Amino acid sequence: MIQEFKKIWKPYLIGLLWLLGLLWPLLGIHPDGTLSFARTFTVWLYIATGISICAVIYLLNKSDALGPVTAPIGNARKALGAFGKTVPTWVWLLALLVVALIYPQVTNRYAQDVAVNVLIYICLGLGLNIVVGLAGMLDLGYIAFYGVGAYSYALLNTHFGISFWATLPIAALLACIAGCIIGYPTLRMRGDYLAIVTLGFGEIVRIILNNWMSVTNGPNGILGVKAPSIFWPSFAEGFSFELLYLKKLHYLYYIALGLAIITIISVRNLNYSRIGRAWESIREDETAAELMGVNTFLLKLLAYAMGALFAGLAGAFFCARMRFVSPESFTFLESAMVLSMVVLGGMGSIPGIMLGAAALIVLPEVFREFETYRMLAFGLAMIVMMLFRPAGLIPAKRVGTRSEEKEG
Amino acid sequence: MEPILELKDVYSSYGSIKALKGISLKVFPGEIVAIIGANGAGKSTTLMATCGIVPIDKGDILYQGKSISGLMAEKLPIMGLCQVPEGRRIFPRLTVHENLELGAFYRKDRAGIEKDMERVYDLFPVLRDRTKQQGGTLSGGEQQMLAIARALMTRPKVLLMDEPSLGLAPLIVQRIFDIIHDVNESEGMTILLVEQNANLALQAAQRGYVLETGTVTMEDDADKLLHNEEIRKAYLGE
Ligand SMILES: Nc1ncnc2c1ncn2[C@@H]1O[C@H](COP(=O)(O)OP(=O)(O)OP(=O)(O)O)[C@@H](O)[C@H]1O
Ligand SMILES: [Mg+2]
Numbered sequence: 001m002i003q004e005f006k007k008i009w010k011p012y013l014i015g016l017l018w019l020l021g022l023l024w025p026l027l028g029i030h031p032d033g034t035l036s037f038a039r040t041f042t043v044w045l046y047i048a049t050g051i052s053i054c055a056v057i058y059l060l061n062k063s064d065a066l067g068p069v070t071a072p073i074g075n076a077r078k079a080l081g082a083f084g085k086t087v088p089t090w091v092w093l094l095a096l097l098v099v100a101l102i103y104p105q106v107t108n109r110y111a112q113d114v115a116v117n118v119l120i121y122i123c124l125g126l127g128l129n130i131v132v133g134l135a136g137m138l139d140l141g142y143i144a145f146y147g148v149g150a151y152s153y154a155l156l157n158t159h160f161g162i163s164f165w166a167t168l169p170i171a172a173l174l175a176c177i178a179g180c181i182i183g184y185p186t187l188r189m190r191g192d193y194l195a196i197v198t199l200g201f202g203e204i205v206r207i208i209l210n211n212w213m214s215v216t217n218g219p220n221g222i223l224g225v226k227a228p229s230i231f232w233p234s235f236a237e238g239f240s241f242e243l244l245y246l247k248k249l250h251y252l253y254y255i256a257l258g259l260a261i262i263t264i265i266s267v268r269n270l271n272y273s274r275i276g277r278a279w280e281s282i283r284e285d286e287t288a289a290e291l292m293g294v295n296t297f298l299l300k301l302l303a304y305a306m307g308a309l310f311a312g313l314a315g316a317f318f319c320a321r322m323r324f325v326s327p328e329s330f331t332f333l334e335s336a337m338v339l340s341m342v343v344l345g346g347m348g349s350i351p352g353i354m355l356g357a358a359a360l361i362v363l364p365e366v367f368r369e370f371e372t373y374r375m376l377a378f379g380l381a382m383i384v385m386m387l388f389r390p391a392g393l394i395p396a397k398r399v400g401t402r403s404e405e406k407e408g
Numbered sequence: 409m410e411p412i413l414e415l416k417d418v419y420s421s422y423g424s425i426k427a428l429k430g431i432s433l434k435v436f437p438g439e440i441v442a443i444i445g446a447n448g449a450g451k452s453t454t455l456m457a458t459c460g461i462v463p464i465d466k467g468d469i470l471y472q473g474k475s476i477s478g479l480m481a482e483k484l485p486i487m488g489l490c491q492v493p494e495g496r497r498i499f500p501r502l503t504v505h506e507n508l509e510l511g512a513f514y515r516k517d518r519a520g521i522e523k524d525m526e527r528v529y530d531l532f533p534v535l536r537d538r539t540k541q542q543g544g545t546l547s548g549g550e551q552q553m554l555a556i557a558r559a560l561m562t563r564p565k566v567l568l569m570d571e572p573s574l575g576l577a578p579l580i581v582q583r584i585f586d587i588i589h590d591v592n593e594s595e596g597m598t599i600l601l602v603e604q605n606a607n608l609a610l611q612a613a614q615r616g617y618v619l620e621t622g623t624v625t626m627e628d629d630a631d632k633l634l635h636n637e638e639i640r641k642a643y644l645g646e
Contacts, residue, residue, distance in 0.1 A: 274513070281510050284499035287461055291493060293485035293514040293562065
């Protein structure tokens with residue numbers, strides 16, 4: 001115990017003082033030029049007390065004084081884990097699906113709204129994962145394809161009255177083409193250079209949307225986009241079909257769920273296909289991949305196109321849900337957000353990215369109570385997550401164990 | 409006899425650095441040919457140019473009598489030309505099995521792939537009980553074996569090997585050279601071998617080329633090179 005304490009007291013004290021130094025400018029300097037200390041100290045004392053308690057628990061745990069408490073918990077966890085393994089995967093998936101299906105029946109509008117957002121971002125995260133996680137190309141302008149999808153639907157619907165369902169494949173195709181157009185000139189670049197160029201392309205798309213008044217109506221955006229519709233049998237005057245607009249949020253939720261499921265299944269299949277493996281080889285070592293007969297040029301272009309496709313689908317749905325689009329929704333911050341979901345969740349891992357998307361959408365909502373400090377708390381949560389799970393919330397499998405470890 | 413691989417006066421450069429200044433060499437079917445030379449002589453560049461990774465400025469490369477100098481690199485494994493690159497360059501975060509599958513990437517014959525997979529596992533038994541391990545977590549020697557096994561999965565007619573003995577213990581080096589011998593003898597695979605270890609390379613090979621600053625300064629039968637005074641001084645440290 002004493003030894004453990006000796007090891008940590010210095011960084012612990014420095015950390016607390018550093019926090020004080022950071023906190024004071026935030027809390028103690030007021031816009032009217034006055035300075036105060038009282039508030040900073042009270043907040044700091046609260047935090048210091050909390051952290052001290054954590055430190056004491058940590059010390060007790062390190063010196064095994066908590067054995068009687070942790071041992072049963074550890075055993076219970078192990079038993080739970082063993083139980084989890086005996087249940088086949090499809091049971092879990094089925095349970096998850098059932099929960100997802102009854103979710104809108106038991107929740108309110110607000111919860112459904114958040115869930116729809118999560119589903120959209122799952123599509124985006126999984127799409128970006130193809131480019132970043134599988135093919136290993138850092139894309140900072142990914143949201144541009146989301147924008148292309150959204151504007152495709154907005155324009156086709158308001159000008160030509162084409163329905164949501166007919167636009168869905170068109171939006172996907174247009175996003176694909178945009179992916180190829182942006183991907184083509186960047187294919188010879190790697191790493192940092194690629195990141196900067198994609199960032200530039202993303203901004204170009206946003207600026208075009210913002211300034212091309214005659215087509216996109218500029219910063220005002222496009223209003224009056226129709227919600228998705230279906231033909232529903234009606235028996236009012238004999239038998240006929242009537243056009244029903246799915247404006248209710250829980251209908252939209254089911255559409256988003258459908259899109260997300262399609263995305264998950266396709267990405268999973270791509271992931272385990274020959275193409276997925278080839279993408280990974282490009283990520284690992286492009287020259288070696290070429291030496292093995294992998295057509296790196298075509299496959300990188302395909303990665304862009306496939307990533308853009310899912311963004312296009314998500315974009316069209318986003319526009320149909322809001323019934324409005326404006327360039328504001330496609331800023332760099334959104335790209336960064338999707339990228340964070342991929343990295344935070346675990347690159348290349350489908351359940352990880354789903355969890356990452358859920359975490360990054362739900363956390364800011366949870367922190368709403370903190371009001372002005374909401375984003376601060378959100379940032380802190382991200383840092384903590386990365387500290388404790390540096391490879392992502394659910395890292396991609398294929399963590400190789402040496403054979404001797406397996407036996408032992 | 410027609411050479412299966414021939415470089416005709418090949419020039420290549422990295423920007424302003426002239427790496428190859430007129431390399432000509434011939435490899436006949438079924439041969440083991442060694443290329444030796446000091447660091448920076450252009451040995452790796454020669455192999456990379458042959459595989460279409462480094463573009464050539466002048467000259468021509470013929471494979472089975474046809475020019476391959478304008479082809480994309482990824483077309484060559486299909487034609488039976490494959491390289492084990494310098495420094496192994498396996499795919500570190502993919503498993504051993506996936507690394508091998510990527511060797512067979514262009515192939516569609518499931519049964520043949522399975523058979524070859526068995527064959528390379530027989531050649532390198534260490535890999536067999538590490539199929540699920542990530543390539544990057546293998547030891548240096550195991551990685552070299554994986555790199556060779558991966559190249560064998562492409563079913564090459566001509567195998568280019570760049571310093572297969574780099575950084576390996578003498579016993580492993582011996583094993584790897586035994587295997588080189590083995591595939592050459594049992595399947596008639598043609599091998600172009602680049603080595604720092606001139607002694608070993610010339611013992612394994614039938615013919616040898618000596619490279620110096622981007623040109624071929626000597627070519628002869630391997631055992632003649634092995635007993636050449638100059639070579640012994642320059643490359644065998646005597
Ligand atoms: N990517 C590159 N960019 C610039 N110059 C390069 C590059 N690769 C190699 N060179 C230069 O080309 C020359 C030949 O290099 P090469 O790698 O072919 O030598 P090598 O004979 O394989 O040497 P070693 O035995 O050390 O592997 C060297 O002078 C090297 O500095
Ligand atoms: Mg070399």
